[in-house]
Amino acid sequence: MKKHNFSAGPSILPQEVLLKASESIMDYNNSGLSLIEISHRSKDFVDIMEKARALAIELLGLEGKGYKALFLQGGASNQFLMVAMNLLEKRAGYLNTGAWSTKAIKEAKMLDDIYEVASSANANFNYIPKGFDIPSDYDYFHCTSNNTIFGTQMKSFPKTDIPMVCDMSSDIFSRTIDYSQFDILYAGAQKNMGPAGTTLVVVKEDILGKVSRKIPSIMDYKKHIAAGSMFNTPPVFAVYTSMLTLEWLKGKGGIAGIExxxxxxxxxxxxxxxxxxxxxxxxxxxxxxxxxxTFNLTNENLKETFDTMLKEAGISAVNGHRSVGGYRASMYNALPLDSVKALVEVMSELESKA
Known part of the structure; x- marks a missing residue:
C-alpha cells in the first residue's frame, strides 16, 4: 500500500532524490567508493558543497547581494546561540510565536539582554502578533517564520532598520518572499531540504565582525565563510541530499513553481x-x-474510528504535538497533492459515517 507521509520532520523527500541519494551510498559518481567514505576535501565533495551553497543563494534570489550560504551542524537549535554570539552586543528583540522561538530566547539570554517585542503565549500560540514596535537601538530582531507545532505562519514581516534574523526551518523554499529583507536566515534541512544532520545558514557578510566579544572558532560565521563551509568535517550525506533536493526544486520552476x-x-x-x-x-x-x-475533532468519541480509517488509507504521522493535541498535516514541498486528497477523502468519509 502507498504510504502518505505527513511527518512533521524529519519529513518526506522527493522519491527521485531518495533514489539518487541511496545509490551514492554504494557508489558515488562511478568512483567505486561510497559518498560517505571519501574525503570531504576531495574534489567530488568540494564540488557538491559549492553547488549546494550556490543553489541555495540562487533559489532564494540573493545572487550578487552580499550573502554567503553555509551548511553547518548542530541543527537550528545551535543557531539559537550562534546568532547571538555573532550579533548580540547589548540587547536584541525577539518575536515569540511558539516553542522554537521560546527556546531561541532562552539561549540568547545566556549572553545579554533579550526582550520579547511581542508574544502569542497568552493564547497557546494560536496566532501571530501584529502591530508591535521594534526599538531602533536593538542589535537585531529575531523571528520564526513558521511554527510547526501550532500551525501558524508569518504572512508578512515587519519593516525595521536593524538587522533581521529569521528561523525558517519549516517553510524555507516554500513561498516567494523578498529574502533580502533578512540579514541572517537559517533552517534545519529536515523539513524542505534534506535529511536531519545539516542546517542551512544564509548570512549577509557585512553585518559580521561588529561585536566586541571573542567568539569561539566553531561558532564564528566569518571563519565558516572563509573555510567554504568546511571549517570542520561537514555532514556529507545530508549536504549531498540537500543539494539533490535543491536541484529538484529548481527543476520544478524554483520557489515560484513549488509555491x-x-x-x-x-x-x-x-x-x-x-x-x-x-x-x-x-x-x-x-x-x-x-x-x-493543525486541527481537532469536534467529537472525541470519533477518535478511534478516525485513527483506524487513517491507518487503513495508508496515512502516516498526522498526530498533533502533545502541547496542542488533535492532528497535524505537514505539507512540505515534497508531499504530493494526491496525499492531501487522500487525507481529505478520509475526513469526508468520516462525516458520512457519523
Missing amino acids: EENEKKASLMYSEIDLNPLFTGFAAKEDRSNMNA
Whole structure:
C-alpha cells in the first residue's frame, strides 16, 4: 500500500532524490567508493558543497547581494546561540510565536539582554502578533517564520532598520518572499531540504565582525565563510541530499513553481477543515500555515474510528504535538497533492459515517 507521509520532520523527500541519494551510498559518481567514505576535501565533495551553497543563494534570489550560504551542524537549535554570539552586543528583540522561538530566547539570554517585542503565549500560540514596535537601538530582531507545532505562519514581516534574523526551518523554499529583507536566515534541512544532520545558514557578510566579544572558532560565521563551509568535517550525506533536493526544486520552476503547488494543497486541506462539522482548526485563520495544518475533532468519541480509517488509507504521522493535541498535516514541498486528497477523502468519509 502507498504510504502518505505527513511527518512533521524529519519529513518526506522527493522519491527521485531518495533514489539518487541511496545509490551514492554504494557508489558515488562511478568512483567505486561510497559518498560517505571519501574525503570531504576531495574534489567530488568540494564540488557538491559549492553547488549546494550556490543553489541555495540562487533559489532564494540573493545572487550578487552580499550573502554567503553555509551548511553547518548542530541543527537550528545551535543557531539559537550562534546568532547571538555573532550579533548580540547589548540587547536584541525577539518575536515569540511558539516553542522554537521560546527556546531561541532562552539561549540568547545566556549572553545579554533579550526582550520579547511581542508574544502569542497568552493564547497557546494560536496566532501571530501584529502591530508591535521594534526599538531602533536593538542589535537585531529575531523571528520564526513558521511554527510547526501550532500551525501558524508569518504572512508578512515587519519593516525595521536593524538587522533581521529569521528561523525558517519549516517553510524555507516554500513561498516567494523578498529574502533580502533578512540579514541572517537559517533552517534545519529536515523539513524542505534534506535529511536531519545539516542546517542551512544564509548570512549577509557585512553585518559580521561588529561585536566586541571573542567568539569561539566553531561558532564564528566569518571563519565558516572563509573555510567554504568546511571549517570542520561537514555532514556529507545530508549536504549531498540537500543539494539533490535543491536541484529538484529548481527543476520544478524554483520557489515560484513549488509555491503554486503548496497553495493548492493548503487550500484543499483548510477547505475540508472549515466545511466539515467534525473538525475545527487550531490556528487563527489569517495566520494559518501552508506547511502545517493543525486541527481537532469536534467529537472525541470519533477518535478511534478516525485513527483506524487513517491507518487503513495508508496515512502516516498526522498526530498533533502533545502541547496542542488533535492532528497535524505537514505539507512540505515534497508531499504530493494526491496525499492531501487522500487525507481529505478520509475526513469526508468520516462525516458520512457519523
